[in-house]
Amino acid sequence: MLGAAVVMTLGLFAPQSQAFAGAAAGDPAQAAAPGTTASRAIPVPKSPHAISANPRFRLSSQDTDEETGPRPAPATAAAKTSKSGKLLAGAAGDACSDLSGVINNTGTALVTALKTLPQITCTYPLFGLTGQDARNTFREDKMVTVANALRDASAAYNGTNGNQIGQLVLFLRAGYYVQDNNAATVGDYGTALDGAAKGALDAFFAAPRSKDVTDANGAILNEVVTLIDSTQTAGRYASVLKWLLGSYVSSWPGQMNLSMQHVEWVVDNAFAAKDDGRGFRAALKADPTILDTWAGFITRNGASLNRDDVVSNVGRFLGHALDVPELKERLRPLLKDIINRYPNVGPTAPITMNLGWATRQFDRGNCAAYAICDLGDRVLPLVLPTQHVCNDGIKIRAQDMSPDQLATTCTSLINQDAYFHRIIGDKGAIAGDVNTNLEVVAFDDYTQYALYAWAIYNIDVDNGGMYEEGNPAVPGNQARFIAHEASWIRPTFEIWNLNHEYTHYLDGRYNMYGDFEAGMVTPTIWWVEGIAENISYGYKGERNADAIAEAAKNTYKLSDLFDTVYGQEADPEVNSNRVYRWGWLAVRYMLQKHPSDVQAVLGKYRAGDWTGARTLLKQTIGTRYDADFATWLATDCATNDCGTLPDAPAGPSETAPLCTAADTRQFDQNCRRDGLAATTGNYSYHFVYLPAGVKQLTLTATGGTGNADLYYGGATWATTSAYQAKSTNAGNGETLTIDNPPAGWVFFSLAAAQDFSGVSLSTQVK
The missing domain is CATH 2.60.120.380 (Jelly Rolls)
Known part of the structure; x- marks a missing residue:
């Protein structure tokens, strides 16, 4: 699942990615959007730019339980190696000494080397250790030594880093981080470290000054809170989280505020842990008043809700407690109050929409209990106010598009229609297909899409958009492409994957009989996604560099690509690569080398003869083209960018x-x-x-x-x-x-x- 608090250009927090996969019976808020029937729903890949363009964008640890490293040290403070070969702790420039004593020493000498470092930031280079240095530094016995030293130092903790307790905490954090990424090199961590780490955390939180609301304490506390996540002990320290939630006010100094921000990592990973491996769900059941404190944390700080705030970011996870059946009754009135207390648009939308999403994800069929059965209808006119008709076949509903952007989009789609038929041919629409009109829905950016599309259109938003064909045989059915602008390339305007998805519409209308589910009874994804990629790149005159690079690897036989389905490969990235890049290669080869075979297969697809098409692909063609496909990959793709798309056979x-x-x-x-x-x-x-x-x-x-x-x-x-x-x-x-x-x-x-x-x-x- 993608983390809900995805911060993009507007700084809005987007709901959790698996927003909604299917409607629950009897829940009006989970029915299909007006004008739709059974969905032909094709997800769009997320853009890598949407993830990397904004430095504050962070994938939730529900995608990975990798521990998060420290905030980056200043660029001028990178780790350096001296002429003598020693690793220098460069995070604070010349004020930091070398780290060879930390890397090579053990026991008391190791603790002394850490405490000799003049400031916490001198430990930052430790997070980048690899190979033998990582093994020498962070093997379990050394981690136990430092954990025991932290336990002993905590007894005299005075709310500052006067006794260099922060250096001990950062060493442990770095150790967990490096071991998580290099377990085979560093070695396993076992019960000895587990016991020592709990002892250290117990001692720190028992220290009265650990609750000082000061920057000095916050500088240590924020790292110790993160250490809860590193040690996977959220359940054990639920009382600490309760104290933070119950005490926090927006006037907290910056470092204490950072401690509250790091609570997000703890609860995010805690809810995601399989079989309650971190004990957090059990802790909530043992003390359900934590939920009341959590709700109070939100309402007490309601004036601080401003799109990009710690209250929204941490508060949204309250809704995940609905995934604990024993807590539902206690949570329902709390969530109902918060969701309806604040507007669903504007600065308060991240908290209300995220909590609304959680009620549907974890308490489906009960929208009435939260008074949000009409949530999608409420936000639709506010979020998507712009409506524009291109022609009889295309209309646009947008959040914020200028007249010029609307006109440009219309022209792009209308002209693509002619290009599609030039490549595929034109035998008219499929018999009985009444999808004569496509609605393009364009949210302002990915965050806005993820924040609202699940509620308005009942779709999963862990993607870059969704094409919903509906049932093309039902009069009044509305085919719809739900998308977002590619905000990372502004001021250039583009709707992400617009031409790819419009190809799905055209392909469904002119090539694929019935709805999407009908076409999935045999593997057709090689064509469905392959032609969408080919038309999109070809129409825009763009080079598919990623697919061309894949061609050199010769990963798949053509006959195997005819078997491609969604979710086929265990690794999502590998599967996406097979579906889109290798789909592009397979279709491009077939259009160039065997156009009559393509037309024969499409003839079967148009008639809904899926078995007949499968027989053509797997028996009539079979492996006959595999050797030539491999040659084409090695020659045409290597020297001519896989060639060009030929026009369809003359009609x-x-x-x-x-x-x-x-x-x-x-x-x-x-x-x-x-x-x-x-x-x-x-x-x-x-x-x-x-x-x-x-x-x-x-x-x-x-x-x-x-x-x-x-x-x-x-x-x-x-x-x-x-x-x-x-x-x-x-x-x-x-x-x-x-x-x-x-x-x-x-x-x-x-x-x-x-x-x-x-x-x-x-x-x-x-």
């Missing part, structure tokens, strides 16, 4: 002969005209003479850019207000079939819903 509009009439408006009975164009609101008018007895006239438009809609007027000119039939898809892929048309001149036109050019239009008479 009727491309194979028909060019029209011969001098009047460019006039068509023969079976011919085509290329390069047609018109500006927004105008027309490209045409007509054809039909003899008596024609059974069927087919008009087909393809290719080009922009958005041209096709209208048929019969014996009169065809316009958007006077017509007998129309085809108004997004882009230029339009087809009309007129049965038993009248004899004589009949008229049709391309109407420019948006400037279009380069369109081909053909007639076919039967």
